[in-house]
Amino acid sequence: MSLPVHLVPSLDGVVAGSVVEVTGDEAHHAVAVRRLREGEQVVLTDGAGRSATGEVASTGKRVFTVTVSSVSVAPRPSPTFTVVQALPKGERGELAVEVLTEVGVDTIVPWAASRSVAVWRGERAAKSHARWAATAREAAKQARRAWHPMVTPLATTREVCELAGRADLTVVLHEEATTPLASLNLPDAGEVVVVVGPEGGIAPDELAAFTEAGAQPVRLGAEVLRTSTAGVAAVSAMMARTPRWGSVTPRR
Missing domain, CATH: 2.40.240.20 (Hypothetical PUA domain-like; domain 1)
Known part of the structure; x- marks a missing residue:
């Protein structure tokens, strides 16, 4: 036990x-x-x-x-994984944070997408961010993680573009993309960013901005996942092809 x-x-x-x-x-x-x-x-x-x-x-x-x-x-895991999570409605945000933390995501970025149903403003923004941070903290303890994830403040589309431009690889999950996620070459180090859209999908102007910043639209498969589960599916598929899951480094 x-x-x-x-x-x-x-x-x-x-x-x-x-x-x-x-x-x-x-x-x-x-x-x-x-x-x-x-x-x-x-x-x-x-x-x-x-x-x-x-x-x-x-x-x-x-x-x-x-x-x-x-x-x-424990050495810091490499490559690092950042998930930009569009704000879901209801409690699906906390669900997304919980499962992303359990699989090892290093940074979770709440994103105010144009089609997000949920809106974080004022006191609600502070309370919602605090819930996400608390969910990540408890999930990290449950998963026995030595390195806990960071939940950043709410990001705008412009800030996500800046993040995409700095990363070693940025992918945008999109059901109409023609490039399969499984076909990408993944870095052994650096930062990988995964952008997950809201229930209504990523708006065309947002997708265009991300692509211009260097992100690559990809698809997971024929199925369309919920915003609260798409990120964990993508990250799991990617981590299995990196040293993160390819080998186990013992703590010293």
Whole structure:
């Protein structure tokens, strides 16, 4: 059975024998909800490549401490994968973030596409972004990821074009594209960007802008996927052809 994973701000300088204090909501959930007890083994991670395994030494109302027995460091995965996710309606946004995190996406970019039904403005934008970030955080712990994904602020089409221009490879999922995703040559390093449109599809002017910026429209297959699942299908197909899934690098 896998050990429970808890997120801490930093594990810099932590070595075997160190005592790490966990506080705040993370500790409250562990102690009050999960009923963490002294003597249990847990894993702490900072989401930036470092993980520490140890025994719970003490618990309090919103705090617990861990005596570290071992520390591991995972190299940053390469190539990195960024998914530009058009805002879906309802809870499909959180579903997309959850599954993208589980398969290893490094950056998730919420995108205000012209045909997106959902709109992020003002207080709603802040709350929606916070939900996406919380979903990514919890999914990363569940997936036991050493490197947690970043959820960026809401991006405009212009900002997505700029991102596409900087990446080593950018693809736009489009049902009318003639190039199969499986036919592309993928980089072994650098950044891969996948753009996923909204329920109503990517508008012609958006597709033209992305193509001009260097993105390549591709299709997954004959089936048309939902916006909340198209990204994870594409990324999974691509990761299987890169060192990310082609080999397993042990932590040290």
